[in-house]
Amino acid sequence: MVMTTRYRLARRKWILGAAHAGLASISFPAFSTTRKTITDVSGRQVEIPRSPNRIILLEAQDILSMACVHPNPATLVVGWSGTDRIDSAYVRRTYTEKARKIADIGNQTSTSLSLEGVLSLKPDVIVASAYMAPGFEDNPFVQAMTNFNIPVVFSQISSNSRNKSGSNAQPASVDDVAISTMRFWGELLNQQAKAENFIAFDSLRRSHIRSRTRNLSPVKTYFEVMSTNTDCCWAAGSQTWGELLRAAGGRGLNASLGSSWYTKLSLEGLIAERPDVYIATGGDFSAASRPSIAPGTDKIKAAASLAQMMQRPGFAHLPAVAEKKVYGIWSGLISNIILQGLFMEVAAKWLHPDAFTDLEPASYLAELNRTFLSQPLAGPLWTALPPS
Numbered sequence: 001m002v003m004t005t006r007y008r009l010a011r012r013k014w015i016l017g018a019a020h021a022g023l024a025s026i027s028f029p030a031f032s033t034t035r036k037t038i039t040d041v042s043g044r045q046v047e048i049p050r051s052p053n054r055i056i057l058l059e060a061q062d063i064l065s066m067a068c069v070h071p072n073p074a075t076l077v078v079g080w081s082g083t084d085r086i087d088s089a090y091v092r093r094t095y096t097e098k099a100r101k102i103a104d105i106g107n108q109t110s111t112s113l114s115l116e117g118v119l120s121l122k123p124d125v126i127v128a129s130a131y132m133a134p135g136f137e138d139n140p141f142v143q144a145m146t147n148f149n150i151p152v153v154f155s156q157i158s159s160n161s162r163n164k165s166g167s168n169a170q171p172a173s174v175d176d177v178a179i180s181t182m183r184f185w186g187e188l189l190n191q192q193a194k195a196e197n198f199i200a201f202d203s204l205r206r207s208h209i210r211s212r213t214r215n216l217s218p219v220k221t222y223f224e225v226m227s228t229n230t231d232c233c234w235a236a237g238s239q240t241w242g243e244l245l246r247a248a249g250g251r252g253l254n255a256s257l258g259s260s261w262y263t264k265l266s267l268e269g270l271i272a273e274r275p276d277v278y279i280a281t282g283g284d285f286s287a288a289s290r291p292s293i294a295p296g297t298d299k300i301k302a303a304a305s306l307a308q309m310m311q312r313p314g315f316a317h318l319p320a321v322a323e324k325k326v327y328g329i330w331s332g333l334i335s336n337i338i339l340q341g342l343f344m345e346v347a348a349k350w351l352h353p354d355a356f357t358d359l360e361p362a363s364y365l366a367e368l369n370r371t372f373l374s375q376p377l378a379g380p381l382w383t384a385l386p387p388s
Contacts, residue, residue, distance in 0.1 A: 038187045040153040041180050042136055048151045051190060052124035054078045056105065058113070058132040061086045062155050063095050064336050065181060067374045068198050069191035074099030076189075078121045081106030081113060082132060087283035087331045090296025094375045106132075113141055119148065125188070129156035155184060156337075174243050175206055178337045198338070198372050205364060206247070206341045209348050212355065213249035219351040221250040222275035222320065225262045226331070227282060227309060228290045233270040237261045244340055248347035249355075250277065267314045277351060278320040280309055280328040291328045295378045302328070302383045310385075325350075326385040333381060342368070346382050 034050045053076050057063065060080040066073035074096045085108055086092055096102055103121060106113040109132075118126070126145055133139040133152070142152045179199050186195025223236040223245050235252060236242050237259035242252050253273045256263040265273075282291025282305065292298070292305040306328040315321050327350050333343040345361040361382075369376035 038153065038184070040155070041177075041184050042130075042154045042157050044136065044154065046151050046153050048153065048188070049124045052076070052188070054122060054124045056080065056118060056121060056123040056126045058082065058106070058126065058128040059085065059156060060092075061332070061336055062127060062129075064091070064332075064373070065155070065185050065338055066189065067095065068182065068338055068372045069185050069194040070189050071374045072099060073374065074102060077102050078123060079103040079105045079118065082108045084108055084285045085335065087285050087335070088294045088296065089284050090294065090378060091332075094296075115141070115144060118145070118150075123150055126150060126152045127155050127188075128152050129154060131156065153184075153188070155181060174240060174247070174340060175203065178202060178206075178340060181337045194372075201367070201371070202338070202341045206344060209341075209344045210247055213247065213348055213352065216249045216352055216355060218246065218249060218251035219277055220253070220273070220275050221245060221277040221279060221351065222253060222270065222273065222318070223250070223279045224281060226290070227280035227328075228286075229308065229312065230289060232267055232312060232314075233265040235263050235265055235270075237263055241334055244334065244343055245279075245347065248344045249351045250347060271314055271317050275318060275320050276323075277325045278318060278327070279347065279350070280306060280326070281331045281334070282306070282328050283331045291383075293328045293380055293383055294330045294332070295381065297380060299380045299383070302380045303385070306383055307385060324385050328383045330381045338368075338372075339381075342381070350384070 035047050036050045037045050037047050039045050055076050057077055057080040060083040063073055080102055083092060105117040133142055145152050182195045182199050186192040223241060225234040225236055235256040237256050239260045245252060255265055255269055280291050282293035284294040291309060293302045310321050320326060333339045342361060342364050345359060345364050349356045349359050
């Protein structure tokens with residue numbers, strides 16, 4: 001990663017000149033005599049306190065994974081970054097209103113992280129992602145924390161890169177990623193049994209969808225990454241978004257099949273693809289310029305904002321729009337690993353309505369809320385245009 005001059009100077013200041021930087025007054029956490037070694041999702045083995053209760057999340061949206069195994073996860077979190085990536089004011093409010101205030105220590109980029117802010121919070125452990133700390137142990141931020149005896153573990157990795165030992169750093173499929181991620185949280189929070197219960201529930205629902213879509217003809221779909229009223233056309237690639245779409249019985253656009261995460265198409269290129277189904281993504285962040293689809297938003301407004309997306313130039317020429325096969329999801333159904341199985345059910349019912357007349361994704365969400373999540377997720381998490 002190429003560091004900015006500001007970040008390079010900050011790193012030198014904190015690692016080599018702590019006293020001169022004003023850190024002499026900060027009391028850093030001493031290694032507890034009661035510790036354990038856990039394996040994070042990158043395959044790194046890291047020693048941490050046995051029962052950490054001062055956690056920093058570099059990916060604020062990890063609060064939902066924690067919520068599947070802990071009754072009040074925000075009581076363990078002292079700081080987080082990238083809260084906009086949660087993409088829901090409802091989730092931020094619901095999960096923090098009965099807990100201590102969580103400090104913001106950065107925005108959506110790794111160079112925004114405040115080293116001063118992190119150190120002042122005296123964390124037991126920092127939970128990172130490859131997005132916010134690319135390079136794993138070679139990342140300057142991770143190295144700085146290591147110098148201050150603050151363990152860093154990874155809950156998310158963004159590619160099939162390899163770690164230093166040469167072994168695969170990421171499991172082969174989104175299903176395996178979900179399993180390893182929940183086992184990580186169970187181990188971190190000493191809630192292995194709850195984590196295994198969630199894995200059993202989620203894996204069963206995923207395998208049910210995969211077994212039924214395996215012999216169905218894939219439906220060509222324009223699955224749009226970060227839909228906005230003013231920008232077009234970002235099509236999902238083959239990894240994560242594309243894999244979940246394939247599991248639900250769809251396939252991406254021809255122009256995007258060779259891309260890992262997404263492809264930027266021209267409007268003419270999109271029209272030439274003639275997708276049979278269009279799935280947009282919305283959320284709470286910058287809701288005025290994108291579909292307003294997120295927990296706690298208005299259901300009528302969500303459908304209306306999806307319809308507004310159809311007013312973009314050229315979209316009337318898409319078969320999916322002409323036939324009203326237009327749908328929208330909250331971005332969290334993809335970015336939150338615990339919700340990806342729910343996305344598979346929702347998308348399978350849209351793509352193959354005749355084959356899934358018995359499928360009720362709402363029951364998946366109800367069971368998730370009732371049995372696992374410490375605070376229930378309100379709708380709308382998905383919406384659709386009214387049929388012709």
